[in-house]
Amino acid sequence: MSASPPIFTATSAYSLAFVSFVGVTAYFAAKSLLPKNASWQDRVTFIWLAFDGIIHFTLEGSFLYYSMFGKQVITSSGPMAQMWKEYALADARWGTADPTIVSLELLTVFGVGTMCFYVLKQLVQRDPARHYWIIVLSTSEIYGGWMTFCPEWLTGSASLDTSNALYLWVYLVFMNIIWVFIPVWLMYDSYGHIAKSLRLVQASATAKKN
Numbered sequence: 231m232s233a234s235p236p237i238f239t240a241t242s243a244y245s246l247a248f249v250s251f252v253g254v255t256a257y258f259a260a261k262s263l264l265p266k267n268a269s270w271q272d273r274v275t276f277i278w279l280a281f282d283g284i285i286h287f288t289l290e291g292s293f294l295y296y297s298m299f300g301k302q303v304i305t306s307s308g309p310m311a312q313m314w315k316e317y318a319l320a321d322a323r324w325g326t327a328d329p330t331i332v333s334l335e336l337l338t339v340f341g342v343g344t345m346c347f348y349v350l351k352q353l354v355q356r357d358p359a360r361h362y363w364i365i366v367l368s369t370s371e372i373y374g375g376w377m378t379f380c381p382e383w384l385t386g387s388a389s390l391d392t393s394n395a396l397y398l399w400v401y402l403v404f405m406n407i408i409w410v411f412i413p414v415w416l417m418y419d420s421y422g423h424i425a426k427s428l429r430l431v432q433a434s435a436t437a438k439k440n
Contacts (some may be wrong), residue, residue, distance in 0.1 A: 232268050237394050241316045241363035246400075248313065249285070256280035258371030263354050271419055275364070276353050280413050282371075289313070291339050297327040317405075322389040323382070330381060342370050358427070361420035368413035368420075375409050 260276040268276075291311035296303045303314040304325040318325030345367045352360035382389055392398040 237396050241312050245313045245316050252284045255279050279346045279350050283343050286339050297332050302327045304431030318399040320391050333377050361423045366422040369415045371409050371413040
């Protein structure tokens with residue numbers, strides 16, 4: 231009787247290492263580009279958006295490269311293709327150029343990815359208008375996550391493999407739920423800034439009338 235293949239492989243290791251490297255890069259970018267007196271909220275926001283934008287343009291951008299014009303991840307080669315083949319073990323749709331996934335990724339890479347770097351520029355320049363774009367961006371992230379998984383759940387989750395902890399808790403849960411919790415926090419934080427500013431404007435206008 232042949233032994234079953236290992237779940238955690240070299241591809242698993244360098245896939246997680248790549249994501250970790252992006253996170254470290256985002257951290258040092260925040261230290262380098264933000265003023266020393268920046269609030270902890272702005273530092274967390276910068277680190278997240280730098281991480282988010284790099285992931286969208288590199289990892290998810292490579293998915294589009296391997297999934298358009300008749301190509302599929304499962305028939306492609308190269309380091310990034312291997313990383314997507316690894317993720318496709320947990321969610322098979324990413325290996326077969328599923329049209330819903332590709333459509334969402336087009337918006338994510340070119341729309342959300344671009345917004346990430348635009349907001350980073352605003353953060354460095356301390357432009358308060360960033361809070362509007364943070365809410366737009368975060369809403370897009372949450373909607374994208376919902377539309378990635380809801381159709382699959384409604385049709386029985388045939389493409390998802392939840393048979394082991396790596397696929398379920400690391401690839402499917404952790405690697406997706408952070409794109410829910412952090413955008414929700416960003417929306418809450420930016421809503422507070424926008425609401426406070428509008429209330430101050432309203433109070434000032436009322437005081438002038440009186």
